[in-house]
Amino acid sequence: MFPQNGQPAYSPGRLALITILQFLEGLSDRQAADAVRGRIDWKYACALELTDAGFDASVLCEFRARLLEGKQEAVLLTTLLTRLCMEGLLAGRGKQRTDSTHVLAAITMLNRLECLGETLRQALNVLATEAPDWLSAWLPSAWAERYVHRFEEYCLPAKKDEQYALASLIGADGLHILTHIDQQTEWQ
Template sequence: MSLKVLPIPPVPEETARVVRAIFPRGNVLMQLRDTVGTMYVDEAFADLFPTHGQPAEAPWRLAFITVLQFMEHLTDRQAADAVRSRLDWKYTLSLDLTDPGFHHTVLSEFRSRLVQGNAEERLLDLLLERCREGGWLKARGRQRTDSTHILAKIRALNRVLCVAQTMVYALNVLAEVAPAWVRAYVPAEWVERYGERLEHERLPQGEDERTQYANQVGADGWTLLQAVDAASTADWMKTLPAVTTLRIIWEQQFEPREQGGQ
């Protein structure tokens, strides 16, 4: 996915007319857009995208959706449905009423780019900067320093969740395009481990347990990549975007497993 930086469009007139007729006093999301603005611009994420290839969804919009998703405790699928169906979301995101949205996996791919680019805190930093510009947040000397351990925990949790979701995404894609291969090469216990939706609440909360879980996911990912790289596997499967994403993240996050190792 490549990035073509474009100016942020205003709320379409028809969207604004219909939404304001339904919400004459506005609501929280409309007030957020009217008061804070879009908070993000495409240029802030330009370093995370290549310059050539199929155009990506606008990063500013994906970043904003990530914030809305967190505010309303939505899964990726629920957030993608909200983009398609909710008028206040279309208003907030400058979308036409008939905009069909996108596949929910776009959100996990965006988070993967943030992790790969060590940009997990960029959404928060840009939001805080916008709040300071608006006069809604005042600097208080030690605030950021005192919160370092909290940010570190959030970053660790986000990394574990990102790699686990990447594993789930790769397995789901392979199950859709090559079900017979998955039945032959994917261990049965992975169905229980990766079959349910992954959220922060389902991750181990203790540091030792979380480390053990991350190591297990890492080992499983290398097992999957070794199976994909086998000579008996069709070449087209080796270049699937989901497999490529898995490979990139695993090479950055985990030590490679020796062939045939445990």
């Protein structure tokens, strides 16, 4: 599943732990990578030096892709749950949800939401630079609050229906922008 030559910056075991922490806290890849770089609790949980520089967020996406490609996603959670039971951190009598596809899908959805929101925010930034008067003439005031900050700084919704609602809202906002661009005759 991982190359034998060369030494990866982060072991698969550590990336698995980071993936679990990411899921538990409902973080996107970028937010999880920031947590590894900047949060002492994550550094201790991952057995990292406090000075560890972390890694790029794309490493987590690549790790999940390798898990799925190697059909190892179920092994990840089963191994973790077994180890937690051995350490006495989970009661052996209780039923534990070990659906790894649920974990990976939840993380993927958060990443897609972040990308979607950040794409629209970036488009608005370009329009604000290139055509500020045109943009301010029709820009809904609610958008200033919604798109002023980077989406990685947001606490993205945890519930699936709220995630879909946010995705629909961003999509509708994008369509609103495209409609105004199509109606613009000065640029043609």
